[in-house]
Structure formats: structure tokens, C-alpha cells
Amino acid sequence: MTVNGIQNYQHFSRNFYSNEIIYKIIEKRVVDSHELKDLLINAEIKDLNLLAAFLRNRQENKVVTYSRKVFINLINLCKDSCSYCTYKKEPTNHEAVMLNPSQAIAIAKLGRKARCTEALIVTGERPETRYSEAKRWLTLLGHRNLSELLADLSEKIVSQTGMLPHTNAGSLTKKEMSMLRSTNASLGMMLENSSYRLTEKGQAHEKAPSKNPKVRLRSLISAGELNFPITTGLLVGIDESFSEIIESLLLINDVNKKYGHIQEVIMQNFIPKKGTMMEYAKSPSYPYFLRCIAAARIILQDISLQVPPNLSPNVYSNYLDAGINDWGGISPITPDHVNPESPWPTIENVGVVTREKGFVLRARLPVYPKYIINSELSGKFVHKDLKDYIEPLIDKYGLVKEEFINNEY
Numbered sequence: 461m462t463v464n465g466i467q468n469y470q471h472f473s474r475n476f477y478s479n480e481i482i483y484k485i486i487e488k489r490v491v492d493s494h495e496l497k498d499l500l501i502n503a504e505i506k507d508l509n510l511l512a513a514f515l516r517n518r519q520e521n522k523v524v525t526y527s528r529k530v531f532i533n534l535i536n537l538c539k540d541s542c543s544y545c546t547y548k549k550e551p552t553n554h555e556a557v558m559l560n561p562s563q564a565i566a567i568a569k570l571g572r573k574a575r576c577t578e579a580l581i582v583t584g585e586r587p588e589t590r591y592s593e594a595k596r597w598l599t600l601l602g603h604r605n606l607s608e609l610l611a612d613l614s615e616k617i618v619s620q621t622g623m624l625p626h627t628n629a630g631s632l633t634k635k636e637m638s639m640l641r642s643t644n645a646s647l648g649m650m651l652e653n654s655s656y657r658l659t660e661k662g663q664a665h666e667k668a669p670s671k672n673p674k675v676r677l678r679s680l681i682s683a684g685e686l687n688f689p690i691t692t693g694l695l696v697g698i699d700e701s702f703s704e705i706i707e708s709l710l711l712i713n714d715v716n717k718k719y720g721h722i723q724e725v726i727m728q729n730f731i732p733k734k735g736t737m738m739e740y741a742k743s744p745s746y747p748y749f750l751r752c753i754a755a756a757r758i759i760l761q762d763i764s765l766q767v768p769p770n771l772s773p774n775v776y777s778n779y780l781d782a783g784i785n786d787w788g789g790i791s792p793i794t795p796d797h798v799n800p801e802s803p804w805p806t807i808e809n810v811g812v813v814t815r816e817k818g819f820v821l822r823a824r825l826p827v828y829p830k831y832i833i834n835s836e837l838s839g840k841f842v843h844k845d846l847k848d849y850i851e852p853l854i855d856k857y858g859l860v861k862e863e864f865i866n867n868e869y
């Protein structure tokens with residue numbers, strides 16, 4: 461049996477090489493999910509990495525991307541309580557944040573000066589439904605709910621700074637998403653995991669109704685119905701099983717097969733935080749996390765695969781061996797408000813590490829190149845109101861123009 465390009469992969473173990481399922485995967489033929497699971501669970505990680513790297517290389521042409529972003533922490537009150545989260549604050553906490561639009565726009569302007577292109581707007585889940593402080597903040601700004609503010613703020617950011625908004629406000633309804641469609645280049649919402657077990661008593665999502673897989677799946681589908689490019693992902697190491705990781709990845713892939721709007725999947729490793737229910741839980745082990753990443757690349761052949769470098773400062777370059785092609789948003793000026801104890805490496809450092817592994821590091825926009833350069837996809841997935849903002853930023857590959865990154869203006 462021979463498959464184009466696979467001749468270069470003679471380093472596979474003999475029994476892996478002779479397993480017919482890998483040829484089915486490579487040729488994108490239908491594979492039985494039990495057989496696939498069996499392979500991903502039992503194969504040596506070295507073999508999975510080789511297969512994952514092969515699949516990435518034939519797609520991505522040795523370019524690894526990142527997005528120059530600023531992180532706008534709009535409101536960190538939240539109606540839910542995930543047992544791993546320290547982002548959420550009580551209104552009485554001195555770290556509670558409710559920004560004015562002018563403060564948010566000021567951060568976006570700084571980003572533009574630092575040659576960033578993405579304004580990542582993050583919020584807690586429907587804070588106004590739980591906290592009178594949040595409701596009052598919205599009322600004073602003239603809004604009835606958070607989505608109205610998000611729509612208004614996103615419009616101001618893009619028109620006043622040219623930065624492209626990418627909002628992660630957790631699960632949103634289709635109507636709420638439609639309010640963001642003309643101003644956000646894409647949305648963010650982590651599936652986290654599709655397992656209902658994790659919503660049971662004592663589990664990470666027990667006190668987070670918005671993390672019910674049904675609610676998150678509904679949001680992913682709504683984005684699909686709106687042709688809204690979306691970034692989603694899994695939080696790895698929250699007491700899920702590897703089987704549940706595979707099932708979550710298969711679900712994401714199924715949704716994307718139907719709508720084609722899932723631009724990217726983030727595999728994010730859980731970091732234990734002081735003062736949370738999961739303070740004493742362990743981060744996922746390195747071999748387990750690597751297996752999860754390789755599994756993601758093998759299942760999600762048409763979707764970009766990101767792992768954030770700041771959550772694995774000493775080993776992140778090795779994730780390139782497991783098939784990733786993106787480092788996600790990296791901010792030269794703002795902290796990671798969800799994982800503030802994990803500062804981003806400098807973009808220069810990420811560049812060095814990426815080149816050492818034989819790749820070229822390039823900046824991308826918060827909407828992926830494939831939706832920009834392919835005119836059919838572009839007509840469908842890029843809102844007409846954003847075209848004039850996107851056009852001057854990109855080169856013929858849909859990546860950020862080198863001169864844009866290298867020149868001050």
C-alpha cells in the first residue's frame with residue numbers, strides 16, 4: 461500500500477505502518493469511530509506525532525501563525541462558577557473590572573500602535589443576570605444587556621482603531637451572535653469538553669450551566685447557521701478521560717463538516733489556581749497532553765490547531781511535533797487575564813523556537829486566511845462591512861502583510 465508522501469514516514473513502527481486505518485485517515489476516507497479510538501488510545505505517541513505532523517505539513521506548508529492581539533477584559537463578573545477559574549471575580553473584590561467603552565477603546569488604540577490587529581474582548585457569562593452592579597453598569601451606559609454593549613463597543617473599536625474585534629463572552633444565542641456579526645471578524649467560545657459527566661456533582665462544571673455541552677453545542681451550531689467564523693477548543697486536564705477528549709473532537713469535527721465555520725481549535729492545558737475548587741488538581745501530564753494534541757490534528761484535518769505557548773513555557777516548541785500550526789493570540793502589551801501568572805513569551809522568542817523546528821512564523825488576523833483568500837468562502841464568512849478594514853492589512857496569502865508588522869505608523 462502506498463500513499464503520496466507517506467514514503468517519507470518510514471520511521472513509523474512496523475505495526476503502525478501496516479495498520480490500514482492510517483491510510484484511511486490520510487486519504488480522508490470514512491473511519492469507524494471505535495477503530496479510530498482504539499488507534500489513538502493504543503498507538504505509541506511517536507507514531508501519532510509522525511502522522512499528525514504529516515497531516516499538518518501537507519496542509520500548512522511550513523507556516524506557523526499567531527495573532528498580534530490586545531486582551532480587553534471588559535467585565536469579569538460572571539453568573540457561572542467553573543471550579544478551575546480565577547478570572548471570575550465578586551463585585552466586592554478589588555480586582556473586579558467593569559470597563560467604560562472609552563477605557564476599552566484606549567486599550568485597542570495602544571494595540572494598534574503596537575501593530576496588533578486583534579481586539580480580544582473577554583467577559584464573564586451573562587453577568588447582568590446575577591449581579592446588580594453589572595446591571596447598573598450597563599444601564600448607565602445606556603444598554604439593556606451585555607450583548608448590546610458588545611455590539612456597540614465592537615463597532616466603535618473597529619471604526620475608531622481599525623483593530624478587528626474577536627469576542628469571547630461564552631455561550632451566546634443566535635440572536636446575540638447576529639448582533640456581533642457585522643463588527644466581529646470571528647467569535648471565541650471554548651466547548652471545554654462535550655461530556656455531561658463533567659456537569660455532575662463534584663465535577664468542574666457542576667456550577668456552570670453555560671458549560672452544559674448542550675448549551676455550548678447550540679452556540680457552535682448557531683454560529684454555523686450565521687456563517688460566523690469561530691474559534692473553539694478543549695480545556696485539557698479537568699478530570700476528563702481520553703475517550704471524552706476524542707468524543708469532543710469528533711463532535712467539533714461533525715459540526716464543522718456541516719457548516720465549515722470552525723476556523724480553529726485550541727487545546728488548552730488546565731493550570732491549577734490557588735483558592736479554587738481545583739487548586740490541588742494536577743495539570744495534564746506532558747505525555748497525555750501530547751497525545752491529546754496529536755489526536756486533535758488527526759481528527760480535525762481541516763481546522764487550524766492552536767496551543768497557547770504561555771501555559772507551557774519550557775516545552776511548547778515540542779507541540780509542533782504533534783501537529784499544531786498556530787500559537788494563538790500573543791500580546792506584546794496586555795496580560796493574559798485568564799492566566800495572569802503565565803506571561804506570554806515575546807514574539808521574538810516564539811519566532812526563534814518556531815524557526816529552530818523548521819517553520820516560518822507569520823502573523824494572521826483573527827479571521828483565518830482561508831476565509832479571506834478564497835473568494836467563495838470570503839463572500840460567505842467575511843461580513844461585507846469588515847472587508848474594507850481587512851483588505852489593507854493582508855498579503856496574497858491572507859496573512860498580515862510583513863511591512864505592516866515591521867513598520868510603525
Ligand SMILES: O=c1nc2n(C[C@H](O)[C@H](O)[C@H](O)CO)c3cc(O)ccc3cc-2c(=O)[nH]1
Pocket residue numbers: 580582626627628647648649691726767768769770771787788789790796798799802
Ligand atoms: O483565539 C482565541 N484564543 C483565546 N484564548 C487563547 C489565548 O490566545 C491564549 O493563548 C491563552 O490566553 C493562554 O492562556 C484565551 C485564553 C484565555 O486564557 C482566556 C481567553 C481566551 C480566549 C480566546 C479566544 O477567544 N480566542
Ligand SMILES: C[C@H]1O[C@@H](n2cnc3c(N)ncnc32)[C@H](O)[C@@H]1O
Pocket residue numbers: 544545546628649650652694695728729730731732733798799
Ligand atoms: C477563556 C478560557 O480560559 C480557560 N480557562 C479558565 N480557567 C483556566 C485554567 N485554570 N487553566 C487554563 N485555562 C483556563 C477556559 O477554557 C475558558 O474557556
Ligand code: SF4
Pocket residue numbers: 538539540541542545546547548583584585630668670
Ligand atoms: S471560565 Fe468563564 S464561565 Fe467559567 S467561571 Fe470563569 S468566567 Fe465564568
